[in-house]
Amino acid sequence: MKKKIISLLMCTALAATMLAGCGGGSGSSESTGSGASGGKTYAIVTKSAGNPYNEKEAEGFKEVVEAAGGTCIVQNPESATADAQMTVIRSLISQGVDSIAIAANDANALASVCQEAIDAGIQVVTLDSDVNSATRATFCNQAGVQEVGQALIDAVYDISGGEGQYAILSATSQATNQNAWIDAMKSIQESDPKYSKLELVAVEYGDDKPQKSTDKTQALLQNYPDLKVICAPTTVGISAAAKVLQDQGSKVKLTGLGLPSEMAEYIGNDDAHSCPYMFLWNPIDLGKLAGYASIALVDGTITGKVGETFEAGDMENSPYTLTELADGSGASEIILGPPFQFNPDNIDEWKSIY
Ligand code: RAM
Secondary structure (H helix, E strand, O other), X not given: OHHHHHHHHHHHHHHHHHHHHOOOOOOOEEEEOOOOOOOOEEEEEOOXXXXXXXXXXXXXXXHHHHHOOOEEEEEOOOOOOHHHHHHHHHHHHHHOOOEEEEOOOOOOOOHHHHHHHHHOOOEEEEEOOOOOHHHOOEEEEOOXXXXXXXXXXXXXXXXXXXXXXXXEEEOOOOOHHHHHHHHHHHHHHHHOHHHOOEEEEEEEEOOOOHHHHHHHHHHHHHHOOOEEEEEEOOHHHXXXXXXXXXXXXXXXXXXXXXXXXXXXXXXXXXXXXXXXXXXXXXXHHHHHHHHHHHHHHHOOOOOOOOOOEEOOOOOOOOOEEOEEOOOOOOOEEEEOOOOEEEOOOOHHHHOOOO
Protein backbone atom coordinates (compact mmCIF):
# COMPACT_ATOMS: atom_id res chain seq x y z
CA MET A 1 0.00 0.00 0.00
CA LYS A 2 2.78 2.39 1.06
CA LYS A 3 4.59 1.57 -2.20
CA LYS A 4 1.43 2.30 -4.20
CA ILE A 5 0.98 5.70 -2.57
CA ILE A 6 4.62 6.56 -3.21
CA SER A 7 4.39 5.53 -6.89
CA LEU A 8 1.10 7.45 -7.25
CA LEU A 9 2.78 10.54 -5.78
CA MET A 10 5.74 10.08 -8.13
CA CYS A 11 3.43 9.77 -11.15
CA THR A 12 1.55 12.92 -10.12
CA ALA A 13 4.83 14.80 -9.68
CA LEU A 14 6.05 13.58 -13.07
CA ALA A 15 2.80 14.62 -14.78
CA ALA A 16 3.01 18.06 -13.13
CA THR A 17 6.60 18.46 -14.32
CA MET A 18 5.63 17.48 -17.85
CA LEU A 19 2.70 19.92 -17.86
CA ALA A 20 4.92 22.74 -16.60
CA GLY A 21 7.43 21.78 -19.28
CA CYS A 22 4.77 22.42 -21.95
CA GLY A 23 5.50 26.12 -21.57
CA GLY A 24 8.65 25.53 -23.64
CA GLY A 25 11.69 27.78 -23.99
CA SER A 26 14.54 27.89 -21.53
CA GLY A 27 13.87 29.76 -18.30
CA SER A 28 10.07 29.54 -18.38
CA SER A 29 8.09 30.26 -15.23
CA GLU A 30 4.45 30.69 -14.35
CA SER A 31 2.79 32.18 -11.29
CA THR A 32 -0.58 33.48 -10.18
CA GLY A 33 -1.73 36.47 -8.13
CA SER A 34 -5.18 37.35 -6.81
CA GLY A 35 -7.37 40.38 -7.57
CA ALA A 36 -9.25 42.19 -10.35
CA SER A 37 -7.37 40.66 -13.30
CA GLY A 38 -7.80 37.11 -11.91
CA GLY A 39 -8.42 34.47 -14.55
CA LYS A 40 -6.37 36.31 -17.16
CA THR A 41 -2.93 35.17 -18.28
CA TYR A 42 -0.23 37.65 -19.26
CA ALA A 43 2.99 36.43 -20.88
CA ILE A 44 6.30 38.16 -21.38
CA VAL A 45 8.88 36.97 -23.93
CA THR A 46 12.30 38.52 -23.31
CA LYS A 47 15.12 38.68 -25.87
CA SER A 48 17.05 35.78 -24.32
CA ALA A 49 17.94 33.85 -21.19
CA GLY A 50 21.05 34.66 -19.17
CA ASN A 51 20.90 38.45 -19.53
CA PRO A 52 20.36 40.21 -16.16
CA TYR A 53 18.71 43.17 -17.94
CA ASN A 54 16.01 40.83 -19.28
CA GLU A 55 15.55 39.30 -15.84
CA LYS A 56 14.92 42.76 -14.33
CA GLU A 57 12.42 43.55 -17.07
CA ALA A 58 10.52 40.30 -16.39
CA GLU A 59 10.66 40.95 -12.63
CA GLY A 60 8.82 44.29 -13.02
CA PHE A 61 6.26 42.77 -15.40
CA LYS A 62 5.52 39.87 -13.04
CA GLU A 63 5.16 42.14 -10.02
CA VAL A 64 2.45 44.21 -11.72
CA VAL A 65 0.55 41.26 -13.20
CA GLU A 66 0.48 39.35 -9.92
CA ALA A 67 -0.51 42.39 -7.85
CA ALA A 68 -3.48 42.77 -10.23
CA GLY A 69 -4.47 39.12 -9.73
CA GLY A 70 -3.33 37.82 -13.11
CA THR A 71 -1.31 34.75 -13.99
CA CYS A 72 2.15 35.59 -15.31
CA ILE A 73 4.19 33.47 -17.71
CA VAL A 74 7.83 34.44 -18.22
CA GLN A 75 9.60 33.02 -21.27
CA ASN A 76 13.32 33.58 -21.83
CA PRO A 77 14.28 32.04 -25.21
CA GLU A 78 17.55 30.14 -25.42
CA SER A 79 19.25 32.68 -27.69
CA ALA A 80 18.59 36.22 -28.87
CA THR A 81 17.11 35.16 -32.22
CA ALA A 82 13.74 35.56 -33.90
CA ASP A 83 13.53 31.77 -34.39
CA ALA A 84 13.86 31.08 -30.67
CA GLN A 85 11.15 33.66 -29.96
CA MET A 86 8.83 32.24 -32.63
CA THR A 87 8.91 28.85 -30.94
CA VAL A 88 7.89 30.23 -27.55
CA ILE A 89 5.28 32.61 -29.01
CA ARG A 90 3.60 29.72 -30.91
CA SER A 91 3.51 27.74 -27.67
CA LEU A 92 1.89 30.70 -25.87
CA ILE A 93 -0.71 31.03 -28.65
CA SER A 94 -1.64 27.37 -28.27
CA GLN A 95 -1.93 27.81 -24.50
CA GLY A 96 -4.53 30.54 -25.13
CA VAL A 97 -2.91 33.32 -23.08
CA ASP A 98 -4.67 36.71 -23.00
CA SER A 99 -1.66 38.86 -23.85
CA ILE A 100 1.97 38.56 -24.93
CA ALA A 101 4.58 41.27 -24.28
CA ILE A 102 7.61 40.79 -26.54
CA ALA A 103 11.12 42.31 -26.53
CA ALA A 104 11.74 41.60 -30.21
CA ASN A 105 14.93 40.13 -31.65
CA ASP A 106 13.86 41.12 -35.18
CA ALA A 107 11.21 43.57 -36.40
CA ASN A 108 10.10 41.79 -39.55
CA ALA A 109 10.85 38.11 -38.95
CA LEU A 110 8.39 38.13 -36.03
CA ALA A 111 5.58 39.90 -37.90
CA SER A 112 3.76 36.76 -39.02
CA VAL A 113 3.80 35.05 -35.61
CA CYS A 114 2.59 38.29 -33.97
CA GLN A 115 -0.23 38.41 -36.53
CA GLU A 116 -1.08 34.77 -35.68
CA ALA A 117 -1.39 35.80 -32.02
CA ILE A 118 -3.59 38.79 -32.90
CA ASP A 119 -5.79 36.54 -35.09
CA ALA A 120 -6.17 34.21 -32.10
CA GLY A 121 -7.58 37.13 -30.07
CA ILE A 122 -4.40 37.72 -28.05
CA GLN A 123 -3.27 41.26 -27.21
CA VAL A 124 0.28 41.82 -28.48
CA VAL A 125 2.45 44.56 -27.01
CA THR A 126 6.20 45.11 -27.39
CA LEU A 127 8.72 46.45 -24.92
CA ASP A 128 12.42 47.35 -25.19
CA SER A 129 12.67 46.35 -28.88
CA ASP A 130 9.78 46.71 -31.31
CA VAL A 131 8.30 44.52 -34.06
CA ASN A 132 6.81 45.87 -37.27
CA SER A 133 4.31 48.38 -35.86
CA ALA A 134 1.37 46.93 -37.84
CA THR A 135 1.63 43.68 -35.88
CA ARG A 136 1.30 44.89 -32.28
CA ALA A 137 -1.04 47.21 -30.37
CA THR A 138 1.63 49.47 -28.89
CA PHE A 139 5.32 49.61 -27.92
CA CYS A 140 6.64 50.33 -24.40
CA ASN A 141 9.76 52.26 -25.34
CA GLN A 142 12.38 52.83 -22.64
CA ALA A 143 13.36 56.27 -24.03
CA GLY A 144 12.97 58.24 -27.26
CA VAL A 145 15.23 56.87 -30.01
CA GLN A 146 16.58 60.35 -30.85
CA GLU A 147 17.34 61.06 -27.19
CA VAL A 148 19.31 57.83 -26.83
CA GLY A 149 21.21 58.45 -30.11
CA GLN A 150 22.00 62.03 -29.05
CA ALA A 151 23.20 60.99 -25.58
CA LEU A 152 25.49 58.33 -27.08
CA ILE A 153 27.06 60.42 -29.85
CA ASP A 154 27.57 63.31 -27.39
CA ALA A 155 29.30 60.94 -24.99
CA VAL A 156 31.60 59.69 -27.77
CA TYR A 157 32.33 63.32 -28.74
CA ASP A 158 33.04 64.37 -25.19
CA ILE A 159 35.15 61.34 -24.17
CA SER A 160 37.22 61.41 -27.40
CA GLY A 161 37.85 65.14 -27.10
CA GLY A 162 35.73 65.78 -30.20
CA GLU A 163 37.85 63.91 -32.76
CA GLY A 164 39.29 60.55 -33.71
CA GLN A 165 38.20 56.96 -34.24
CA TYR A 166 35.36 55.24 -32.45
CA ALA A 167 33.68 51.86 -32.85
CA ILE A 168 30.29 50.49 -31.88
CA LEU A 169 29.95 47.12 -30.16
CA SER A 170 26.28 46.20 -30.52
CA ALA A 171 24.02 43.28 -29.60
CA THR A 172 22.60 41.28 -32.56
CA SER A 173 22.60 42.63 -36.10
CA GLN A 174 18.81 42.30 -36.28
CA ALA A 175 17.91 43.94 -32.94
CA THR A 176 15.33 46.67 -33.60
CA ASN A 177 16.33 48.81 -30.64
CA GLN A 178 20.13 48.76 -31.11
CA ASN A 179 19.78 49.37 -34.86
CA ALA A 180 17.48 52.35 -34.26
CA TRP A 181 19.92 53.89 -31.77
CA ILE A 182 22.90 53.32 -34.10
CA ASP A 183 21.01 54.86 -37.04
CA ALA A 184 20.13 57.86 -34.86
CA MET A 185 23.80 58.29 -33.86
CA LYS A 186 24.90 58.15 -37.51
CA SER A 187 22.31 60.61 -38.74
CA ILE A 188 23.01 63.09 -35.93
CA GLN A 189 26.73 62.84 -36.72
CA GLU A 190 26.13 63.36 -40.45
CA SER A 191 23.77 66.30 -40.02
CA ASP A 192 25.89 68.40 -37.64
CA PRO A 193 29.44 69.58 -38.60
CA LYS A 194 30.27 69.58 -34.89
CA TYR A 195 30.82 65.82 -35.17
CA SER A 196 32.75 65.89 -38.47
CA LYS A 197 36.08 64.97 -36.88
CA LEU A 198 34.70 61.76 -35.41
CA GLU A 199 35.24 58.64 -37.49
CA LEU A 200 33.10 55.53 -36.99
CA VAL A 201 35.49 52.76 -38.02
CA ALA A 202 33.44 49.63 -37.25
CA VAL A 203 30.13 48.28 -35.98
CA GLU A 204 30.58 44.84 -34.41
CA TYR A 205 27.97 42.46 -33.00
CA GLY A 206 28.53 40.46 -29.81
CA ASP A 207 24.98 39.00 -30.01
CA ASP A 208 24.35 39.81 -26.33
CA LYS A 209 26.71 36.94 -25.47
CA PRO A 210 29.52 37.75 -22.99
CA GLN A 211 32.22 35.66 -24.70
CA LYS A 212 31.44 36.84 -28.22
CA SER A 213 31.36 40.46 -26.97
CA THR A 214 34.75 39.93 -25.29
CA ASP A 215 36.22 38.49 -28.51
CA LYS A 216 34.82 41.36 -30.61
CA THR A 217 36.33 43.91 -28.20
CA GLN A 218 39.74 42.26 -28.42
CA ALA A 219 39.51 42.22 -32.23
CA LEU A 220 38.64 45.94 -32.26
CA LEU A 221 41.72 46.72 -30.16
CA GLN A 222 43.92 44.71 -32.49
CA ASN A 223 42.47 46.00 -35.76
CA TYR A 224 42.30 49.68 -34.82
CA PRO A 225 45.42 50.78 -32.90
CA ASP A 226 44.25 54.43 -33.05
CA LEU A 227 40.83 53.69 -31.61
CA LYS A 228 39.80 56.19 -28.92
CA VAL A 229 36.33 55.14 -27.82
CA ILE A 230 34.07 52.08 -27.94
CA CYS A 231 30.35 52.74 -27.61
CA ALA A 232 28.33 49.64 -26.61
CA PRO A 233 24.57 50.25 -26.66
CA THR A 234 23.92 46.92 -24.93
CA THR A 235 24.29 45.96 -21.27
CA VAL A 236 25.95 42.65 -22.19
CA GLY A 237 28.39 44.24 -24.64
CA ILE A 238 29.38 47.13 -22.40
CA SER A 239 30.21 44.96 -19.37
CA ALA A 240 32.28 42.53 -21.48
CA ALA A 241 34.15 45.42 -23.13
CA ALA A 242 34.69 47.19 -19.78
CA LYS A 243 36.45 44.14 -18.38
CA VAL A 244 38.70 43.71 -21.42
CA LEU A 245 39.74 47.38 -21.45
CA GLN A 246 40.27 47.64 -17.70
CA ASP A 247 42.13 44.33 -17.36
CA GLN A 248 44.47 45.30 -20.20
CA GLY A 249 44.96 48.83 -18.88
CA SER A 250 43.92 50.02 -22.36
CA LYS A 251 43.86 53.71 -23.23
CA VAL A 252 40.63 53.14 -25.17
CA LYS A 253 37.63 54.48 -23.28
CA LEU A 254 34.11 53.11 -23.15
CA THR A 255 30.56 54.44 -23.02
CA GLY A 256 27.11 53.16 -23.95
CA LEU A 257 24.15 51.58 -22.15
CA GLY A 258 24.90 49.53 -19.06
CA LEU A 259 23.45 48.15 -15.84
CA PRO A 260 24.88 50.05 -12.83
CA SER A 261 25.14 46.75 -10.90
CA GLU A 262 27.44 45.29 -13.58
CA MET A 263 29.36 48.48 -14.38
CA ALA A 264 30.08 50.08 -10.99
CA GLU A 265 33.64 48.72 -10.80
CA TYR A 266 34.49 50.11 -14.25
CA ILE A 267 33.10 53.64 -13.86
CA GLY A 268 35.60 56.34 -12.99
CA ASN A 269 37.45 59.32 -14.42
CA ASP A 270 41.00 58.04 -13.93
CA ASP A 271 43.27 55.74 -15.94
CA ALA A 272 42.35 52.80 -13.71
CA HIS A 273 38.73 52.81 -14.94
CA SER A 274 37.54 52.07 -18.47
CA CYS A 275 34.20 53.90 -18.50
CA PRO A 276 33.88 57.60 -17.55
CA TYR A 277 30.07 57.45 -17.77
CA MET A 278 27.19 55.61 -19.44
CA PHE A 279 23.42 55.68 -19.66
CA LEU A 280 20.36 53.49 -19.04
CA TRP A 281 16.81 53.57 -17.68
CA ASN A 282 15.19 51.40 -15.05
CA PRO A 283 14.58 47.96 -16.67
CA ILE A 284 12.29 46.95 -13.77
CA ASP A 285 10.11 49.99 -14.52
CA LEU A 286 10.09 49.12 -18.24
CA GLY A 287 8.73 45.68 -17.35
CA LYS A 288 6.17 47.26 -15.01
CA LEU A 289 5.03 49.62 -17.75
CA ALA A 290 4.55 46.65 -20.10
CA GLY A 291 2.57 44.89 -17.35
CA TYR A 292 0.22 47.85 -16.91
CA ALA A 293 -0.12 48.29 -20.69
CA SER A 294 -0.92 44.56 -21.13
CA ILE A 295 -3.61 44.74 -18.44
CA ALA A 296 -5.09 47.93 -19.99
CA LEU A 297 -5.21 46.21 -23.41
CA VAL A 298 -6.82 43.05 -22.05
CA ASP A 299 -9.46 44.92 -20.05
CA GLY A 300 -10.18 47.29 -22.97
CA THR A 301 -9.01 50.55 -21.32
CA ILE A 302 -6.77 51.07 -24.35
CA THR A 303 -6.73 49.62 -27.86
CA GLY A 304 -3.33 50.93 -28.98
CA LYS A 305 -4.47 54.21 -30.56
CA VAL A 306 -2.45 57.42 -30.24
CA GLY A 307 -3.92 59.69 -27.54
CA GLU A 308 -5.29 56.93 -25.28
CA THR A 309 -4.18 56.95 -21.63
CA PHE A 310 -3.98 54.42 -18.83
CA GLU A 311 -3.10 54.33 -15.14
CA ALA A 312 0.14 52.66 -14.09
CA GLY A 313 -0.15 52.43 -10.29
CA ASP A 314 2.58 54.35 -8.46
CA MET A 315 4.85 54.70 -11.50
CA GLU A 316 6.51 58.09 -11.84
CA ASN A 317 4.75 59.36 -14.97
CA SER A 318 1.37 57.69 -14.47
CA PRO A 319 -1.09 58.10 -16.17
CA TYR A 320 0.78 57.27 -19.39
CA THR A 321 -0.31 58.49 -22.83
CA LEU A 322 0.14 56.61 -26.11
CA THR A 323 2.09 58.95 -28.39
CA GLU A 324 2.82 58.75 -32.10
CA LEU A 325 5.75 56.65 -33.28
CA ALA A 326 8.21 58.76 -35.29
CA ASP A 327 8.02 56.50 -38.39
CA GLY A 328 4.94 58.16 -39.90
CA SER A 329 2.88 54.96 -39.72
CA GLY A 330 0.41 56.44 -37.25
CA ALA A 331 1.23 53.61 -34.81
CA SER A 332 1.71 54.33 -31.11
CA GLU A 333 4.40 54.00 -28.48
CA ILE A 334 4.59 54.73 -24.76
CA ILE A 335 7.81 56.38 -23.61
CA LEU A 336 9.04 55.43 -20.13
CA GLY A 337 11.26 58.52 -19.75
CA PRO A 338 14.59 60.06 -20.76
CA PRO A 339 17.87 58.07 -20.65
CA PHE A 340 19.68 58.58 -17.34
CA GLN A 341 23.43 59.18 -16.97
CA PHE A 342 25.45 57.07 -14.52
CA ASN A 343 28.82 58.54 -13.52
CA PRO A 344 31.30 58.41 -10.62
CA ASP A 345 29.07 60.73 -8.56
CA ASN A 346 25.91 58.62 -8.61
CA ILE A 347 26.94 55.05 -9.49
CA ASP A 348 27.09 53.91 -5.85
CA GLU A 349 23.48 54.93 -5.24
CA TRP A 350 22.27 52.81 -8.17
CA LYS A 351 24.49 49.72 -8.21
CA SER A 352 22.37 47.82 -5.70
CA ILE A 353 19.04 48.70 -7.40
CA TYR A 354 19.53 47.30 -10.92
C1 RAM B 1 20.75 44.56 -23.64
C2 RAM B 1 19.62 44.22 -24.55
C3 RAM B 1 18.44 45.17 -24.42
C4 RAM B 1 18.88 46.62 -24.38
C5 RAM B 1 19.92 46.83 -23.31
C6 RAM B 1 20.42 48.26 -23.29
O1 RAM B 1 20.51 44.06 -22.36
O2 RAM B 1 20.08 44.19 -25.87
O3 RAM B 1 17.56 44.98 -25.49
O4 RAM B 1 17.79 47.46 -24.17
O5 RAM B 1 21.01 45.96 -23.56
